[in-house]
Structures are given as C-alpha cells and as structure tokens.
Amino acid sequence: MTNNYFPDGFLWGGATAANQIEGAYDEGGKGLSIQDVMPHGITTPPSGTPTEDNLKLHAIDFYNRYVEDIALFAEMGFTVFRFSVAWSRIFPMGNEDEPNEEGLKFYDRVLDELDKHGIEPMITISHYETPLHLARRYDGWSNRKMIGFYENYCRVLFDRFGSRVKYWLTFNEINSVLHEPFLSGGIATPKAELTQQNLYQAVHHELVASARVTRLAREIMPNARIGCMILALPIYPLTPNPDDVVATMKAQHRSYAFGDIHCRGEYPGYLLRYFRDNEIELDITEQDREDLKNTVDFVSFSYYMSLCETADSSRVTGAGNIFGGVTNPTLEASEWGWQIDPQGLRVVMNDYWERWQKPLFIVENGLGAKDRLVEIDGVRTVEDGYRIDYLRKHLLQVNEALADGVDVLGYTSWGCIDLVSASTAQLSKRYGFVYVDRNDDGSGSLERYRKKSFFWYRDVIRSNGAALT
Numbered sequence: 001m002t003n004n005y006f007p008d009g010f011l012w013g014g015a016t017a018a019n020q021i022e023g024a025y026d027e028g029g030k031g032l033s034i035q036d037v038m039p040h041g042i043t044t045p046p047s048g049t050p051t052e053d054n055l056k057l058h059a060i061d062f063y064n065r066y067v068e069d070i071a072l073f074a075e076m077g078f079t080v081f082r083f084s085v086a087w088s089r090i091f092p093m094g095n096e097d098e099p100n101e102e103g104l105k106f107y108d109r110v111l112d113e114l115d116k117h118g119i120e121p122m123i124t125i126s127h128y129e130t131p132l133h134l135a136r137r138y139d140g141w142s143n144r145k146m147i148g149f150y151e152n153y154c155r156v157l158f159d160r161f162g163s164r165v166k167y168w169l170t171f172n173e174i175n176s177v178l179h180e181p182f183l184s185g186g187i188a189t190p191k192a193e194l195t196q197q198n199l200y201q202a203v204h205h206e207l208v209a210s211a212r213v214t215r216l217a218r219e220i221m222p223n224a225r226i227g228c229m230i231l232a233l234p235i236y237p238l239t240p241n242p243d244d245v246v247a248t249m250k251a252q253h254r255s256y257a258f259g260d261i262h263c264r265g266e267y268p269g270y271l272l273r274y275f276r277d278n279e280i281e282l283d284i285t286e287q288d289r290e291d292l293k294n295t296v297d298f299v300s301f302s303y304y305m306s307l308c309e310t311a312d313s314s315r316v317t318g319a320g321n322i323f324g325g326v327t328n329p330t331l332e333a334s335e336w337g338w339q340i341d342p343q344g345l346r347v348v349m350n351d352y353w354e355r356w357q358k359p360l361f362i363v364e365n366g367l368g369a370k371d372r373l374v375e376i377d378g379v380r381t382v383e384d385g386y387r388i389d390y391l392r393k394h395l396l397q398v399n400e401a402l403a404d405g406v407d408v409l410g411y412t413s414w415g416c417i418d419l420v421s422a423s424t425a426q427l428s429k430r431y432g433f434v435y436v437d438r439n440d441d442g443s444g445s446l447e448r449y450r451k452k453s454f455f456w457y458r459d460v461i462r463s464n465g466a467a468l469t
C-alpha cells in the first residue's frame with residue numbers, strides 16, 4: 001500500500017461559484033448576469049428576462065447565509081475556500097467607470113468571516129457569469145473591448161481585496177469557450193452561427209485578458225499567486241489503431257493549447273498549424289504577443305471524468321458534460337452519464353506537471369448524485385456512502401500523483417455545499433457535504449444538514465489524508 005504523501009500545508013477545502021450559491025440576484029445593487037436568463041442550464045437557449053423557474057435567482061441564499069455556511073466549512077476543517085465574485089455585483093452592467101460599493105462590501109464580509117476561521121480564500125474572477133449587458137451589447141468575448149472591461153474589474157478587485165487574497169483564478173474552465181460560447185464567453189450569437197475563426201478570436205481575447213491581469217496582479221499584489229483554470233479531461237484512444245491515437249492527440253491539443261499559452265506565453269505550433277489548415281486568421285497585435293508573455297504561477301483544473309477518441313465516426317457515442325466525446329466501454333457512469341475514472345486524475349496530474357512544471361491545484365472534483373434526506377436518532381442527514389467512495393478513490397489517486405513527484409498545492413472538492421448545477425440548473429444534482437433543503441420546484445426551507453460525507457471529509461482533513469487508507 002502507498003504511504004501518505006500529502007505534504008504539510010496542503011490546502012484542503014471546497015469550491016463554489018457565485019451564480020450557483022448566492023441567490024439575491026437583484027439585491028445589493030447587483031445587475032443581471034447571463035445566468036439570470038438561463039433557467040435550464042446549457043440544455044436550452046437562454047430566455048429574455050429572469051423567470052421564477054430559474055433556481056439560480058435565489059440559489060441556496062448564500063448571500064444571506066454565508067456566516068452559517070462558512071462556520072460549517074470551518075467545522076470540517078477547511079483551510080481553503082474557493083468562490084467566485086459575481087462581476088455584475090461589482091459592475092452591474094460590466095463596464096461602468098465606478099464600482100458598486102454595496103457589492104464590494106458583501107465580499108468584504110465574506111472575507112472577514114473566512115479570516116475569522118483561518119480559511120484561505122481563493123477567488124475565481126469570472127465563473128460563467130458575464131454581466132448580461134456585456135453579452136447583449138458587445139457579444140461578450142467576441143469583442144476586444146472586453147479586455148478593457150475585465151481589466152478594470154480586476155483592478156478594483158485587486159485594489160480592494162489584494163491585501164487578504166493570495167490565490168486568484170482568471171477564468172473558470174477557459175477551454176470551455178469553444179464548446180459553450182454563451183455560458184463560458186457571454187457570446188450571445190447562437191453557437192450554430194459561430195465559425196471556428198469567431199470562437200478562437202474570442203479565446204484569444206480571453207487569453208490576452210488573463211495575461212494582462214496577471215501582470216497587473218503582480219504590480220498591485222506582489223505576494224499573490226495567479227492561476228489559470230482548465231477543464232481537465234484526459235482522452236484515451238478507443239483502440240490501439242494509430243488512427244485513433246492521432247485523433248486522440250489532436251483532441252488533447254484542443255485543451256492543452258490553453259495551458260500551453262498560459263504557461264509558455266505563446267501559441268504552440270500545433271495550434272498555428274490548425275489555424276493554417278482551417279484558414280483561420282486571428283487578429284493578434286504585437287502588444288498581444290508581449291502581453292501573453294505574462295505567464296501564470298500555477299495551473300488549476302477541474303476533474304470529473306475522462307473520455308475516449310476515435311477516428312472512426314461510426315463508433316462515436318455521446319458521453320461527457322460540456323465537451324461531449326466517445327464513451328469508454330470499461331467505465332461506469334454517474335446518474336448524469338459522467339464516466340467515473342479516478343485513475344484519470346493521476347494521469348492528468350502527471351501529464352500537466354511534466355508538460356508545464358508549474359504547481360497544480362485541483363479546484364473541482366466531485367460526484368453529482370440524488371440524495372435522500374433521512375432521520376437517524378432524531379438527526380436529519382444523508383447516508384451518502386457513494387459520494388465518500390467516489391471522493392476517496394479520487395483522493396487516493398492524488399496521493400499516487402504526489403508519490404509520483406507531482407507538485408500539488410491543494411484540493412477543493414466541487415460544491416462542498418449543495419448548489420444549483422451549471423449544466424442542468426437542477427438542485428437535485430447534489431455534490432455537497434452539506435445538504436440544502438431546496439428542491440427543483442423551488443420548494444424547501446433552505447435549512448442546512450450535515451451528510452455522512454461531512455464527517456468523513458473532516459477526518460480526512462484532520463489526518464492530512466492519512467485517513468484515506
């Protein structure tokens with residue numbers, strides 16, 4: 001059996017995003033974000049205005065219950081909490097000159113609370129919640145002007161919170177723009193009308209913005225650590241046929257490119273070739289090339305599943321979340337069809353470490369499952385052994401990667417408290433250690449209950465991973 005390789009100071013905690021927990025969509029001077037008009041997640045086109053069937057409008061009311069929730073995280077022993085700032089709470093339209101003080105004050109209070117419990121904050125600056133005005137008026141990241149709006153927003157965050165926030169992530173799952181342009185890039189033009197040229201130009205704007213604010217962060221907060229955030233998805237060849245292996249390599253490139261540019265500061269050759277082969281000509285200025293040289297301090301990523309790839313289109317079957325892909329015949333899947341592959345986490349960690357030689361941070365991982373609230377000895381709880389099993393197997397693979405010599409800063413499991421799903425906008429797809437009494441029809445008391453996994457995770461953290469084995 002492998003020893004415990006989790007180093008002293010390894011950061012343990014959980015992760016969330018503003019639009020999936022806060023609610024209060026029109027309180028405190030907040031403007032609308034794209035999420036406020038996405039009542040059904042990514043499965044159907046956005047509606048025109050907020051409608052009450054959208055669970056995100058009130059979510060789990062973290063906006064008013066953050067004190068209780070952070071106390072629960074502290075009870076589990078969290079040493080880090082990843083959350084996002086809602087851009088439209090700070091700049092209701094996204095591009096005003098002056099920020100909304102009430103929005104800033106909310107995050108001041110959240111940071112005070114984390115500080116009280118000795119929990120290190122990690123902020124995602126943009127997590128699938130572009131201000132709606134920027135999507136409608138500018139077509140989101142299709143427009144170069146977004147770089148300036150984003151930079152202005154970041155300057156305000158860095159000036160205000162820089163003295164107490166060390167870890168910053170520029171864009172959640174930046175590689176998802178190619179697949180979900182509205183969700184990820186606030187691009188209002190329907191996906192079917194967007195060409196590869198349009199998508200890669202939008203990606204380019206985000207990459208330049210990410211690099212520019214990395215430079216800005218270093219000027220304003222010399223002790224901060226800036227990370228990119230990638231949706232990690234190891235892809236295996238469906239068969240040993242070299243055609244499948246090459247198809248796999250090309251599929252991997254579509255995600256590697258984002259880490260390569262963030263870590264190496266320039267476009268990789270394989271992507272330039274893809275542009276040539278597909279007659280894609282991007283508007284890249286000399287200043288852009290200079291800006292891109294501001295590379296990140298660490299690489300963070302989400303990991304939920306792996307996929308397969310084949311060159312044989314007759315063997316393609318649907319699988320996966322945002323990316324789609326080919327089903328792996330050897331793996332089982334969650335109730336939502338996400339294939340469960342703990343070893344894939346070790347694979348991706350080794351891969352990223354060898355490729356970029358930057359410390360890694362696992363900022364999302366977890367099982368979305370239907371939970372049943374029960375009463376045991378007068379206490380309401382959820383017997384979620386399936387979640388413990390999933391997380392334990394994945395954390396054991398993190399231990400393996402640590403044993404392999406991979407440098408890992410920490411682990412934040414996704415949705416440490418139940419929240420609204422990004423892809424399906426359901427509450428019944430639960431990830432948390434804490435159960436929130438709210439249902440898909442909006443009913444429920446919003447009371448919080450500790451699940452069995454709550455106590456399990458507390459023991460894992462307390463033992464710095466030793467309790468896993």
Ligand code: BG6
Nearest residue numbers: 017172173368420421422423424
């Ligand atoms: C990631 C996102 O893609 O997966 C999160 O960063 C999201 O916002 C998570 O919630 C899980 O996906 P889902 O669709 O189950 O909520």
